[in-house]
Amino acid sequence: MTKAQEYLTSETAWCPGCGNFAIRDAVAAALAELDFAPHQVLMCSGIGQAAKMPHYLRVNGFNGLHGRALPPALGARIANSSLKVIVESGDGDTYGEGGNHFIHTIRRNPDIAHFVHNNQVYGLTKGQASPTSDEGMKTNVQTFGVTLPPFNPLATALVMGAGFIARCYSGEKEHLKETIKKALLFPGYALVDILQPCPSFNKLNTYAWYKERVYHPASIDTDNWQAAMALSQEWGQKIPLGIFYQVEHPTFISHFPALAAQESPLGTRSFEPHTLAHLQEEFS
């Protein structure tokens, strides 16, 4: 069994006070508590501060291109279904550059736990608006303030048919860790949108701002899609946290004869070309 501390690797490139630290600790603790050995876990990410996570956790990592964290994760899921696949990236990467992949990965329902660090701002490029920035937020590019309504990831995921939808806040580590554990165990696509202050570039959505607003609804009927949709629309004075929706449906790999049987990983099954000489018979 691996201890949470043993998942943590090198020094990070994050700013002091960054929400990423709490998320990293929560993921490491969740993996340790669920007893996933580092070599059994694959983390795919895109580009951005959050997307550096595979460098700071000792698991297999595919740190790919900006916005492209989900497609390699799907490919990995197909080639080796014995790996626990996590995708971790920021709001710009996931909901902006990678918006199309976000939508269509949900439709496929692969067994992927998706942790989005949502700090509502671009950090690595120093402070431009992200798809989730609140209207009115002034930046060095959005000089009149953000004029576009924010992208709503949870509502979008619900509409696309996601089976597991949760919102967490990096300031609540225990809740974050427990939610991550449930997402890791969920059979199918699981989205955890993690609200996270950016002390360097987001002067609007600060720790104090969140502290005033986040709350845990008394009870959530996680089978109720309409109720989940209603919760996903709450933003502003009150921001609900928790698992909004959790309903299983057939996962991506269950549709493929080569994968459904769950034998050895597809990618490395033994094979000899001459056994397929019969393929040319249909052309004779």
Place this chain on the structure above:
Amino acid sequence: MNILIGGAAGQGLDTIAHLLGKSLQRFGFGVLTSKDYMSRVRGGHNFSCLRIEQETPWASAQEIQLLIALNEETYSLHKGNLTPQGRIIFDPDHVSLPNEEKRGLPIALRELAKEAGAAIMANSVAVGAALALLGLTTNVTEQLLHEVFAQKIATSNGKALRAGYDEVAKTNHTYFTLPAPMEKKQIFIDGNSLLGMSALASGCRFLSAYPMTPATGIMTYLAAKQENHDVVVEQAEDEIAAINMALGASYTGARAMTCTSGGGFALMTEGLSLAGMTETPLVIVVAMRPGPATGLPTRTGQADLEFVLHAGHGEFPRAVLSATHLEDAFYRINKAFELADKYQIPVIFLSDQDFADTVRTLPPFDFTLLQHNRYLLDDDVLTSPYQRYLFTDDGISPRALPGQFAGEVVLADSDEHDEDGHIIEDAEARARMSEKRQKKLVALAAEMSEPEVDGADEGDLLLIGWGSTYGVIKEATHALRAQGQRVTHVHFADLWPLPTATINKLFSHFPHSVCVEGNATGQFAKLLRRETGHLVDQLILKYDGRPFWANEIVKEVINYD
């Protein structure tokens, strides 16, 4: 002997070409069919050319002996290529020929089909009529119908087939004389199915792609194999996703491939660069069609050579191979998978619409010649901790898969990285890692096949080609030799790193050198110039979206001054 079947999209030309071609193959003839179609589902003008010889033809020929005209447009567009002794099968109820046209053979295709069961079977009537003119019987085609269709449909199509046959037989004797059939067993296969088949037999386990003409046939071939084989096909939301999915599958251990055409490959270039940086094996089939932009979606060309050579930001090694002809491409796409795994690089396989859609009779392939080596790290040589980008003499780092070794993790990174795969920015490490990647080109270059040479080491004329113009240049070579020219045909299949020994040896021994290419700028000639210094004397270029005809090449060579 050449047959042209023409009509509007939706009239079932493919069915006629396939039934006739496949029947002729079963009779033992050498057959080639090529397809000329518009980017539309209904209407327009489409045609298929069917050539029959004793040995399998290398290319379509322009001259037509039998024209099956399902509409008047077919007649007006192709009558000029019909020989004076040629015949035209047409339906007098729907197509009228001018009075002075004496080559017409009116057959009430739709009426006879109706009598057999339904007007839609007019195609079968036409096939029957053609068989009669060729002096063949209907039994082989009837057998084929039963293999393809359900009992009831096959039986009524058989009836329609015989109706067409009898209609000709009662008024005409055999009109065309075919060569003696071959004795050897043949298969009849198109380029896309062949690439799909060889990919599967090369151990390709995953194809992610976005449908794009003319590459889609590879996707549909493999998709149909998912039921009974270890392969998964996923239609991606776009080409960006397609290449990234394939990279994820490859990184975790599957031989993976994607296929597209120029426009889709444009979206993949970011992912191509990622393959280079992460050193992830990948095979990308780029089936060329004319651009720029949407271009001519269903036409052919060779205008993306420079694009695939240079695609992707930054510098990284790649291999570029091409489809010259079916017999070679079957083994060459296997080589693409082997090179990708061995050198941990992206390998681009250039095909085009002409190659993809041309169907030819061939002897069966020897599957025992296909390779399946994964070049993965063995347990006994693993040193802990595993380093994905370990510096080695040849630049190739031992490759382990995620999950392969307990306690070891595999980190792939699109940022510049150290041997562990972790992000770095220091100058020295960056330079060293860049050199490591480039080093792989040295051994890779030695794996490239020298071009195939047909002809003597010296002569009057050196004809240089690459890719799918192989067959048509071969025919042009034969035609020029028949006119007394001493011609040598050099044909490149492996394009990058460019193998140069053969061309360096031959080039100065020919007073006239010609590069034949399906593009407007002579892209291969420029590559040759860049890599060898040789400047060809003449470019024969075609960029109208159609494949070359052998007689066009002959004419341009002769008219050069």
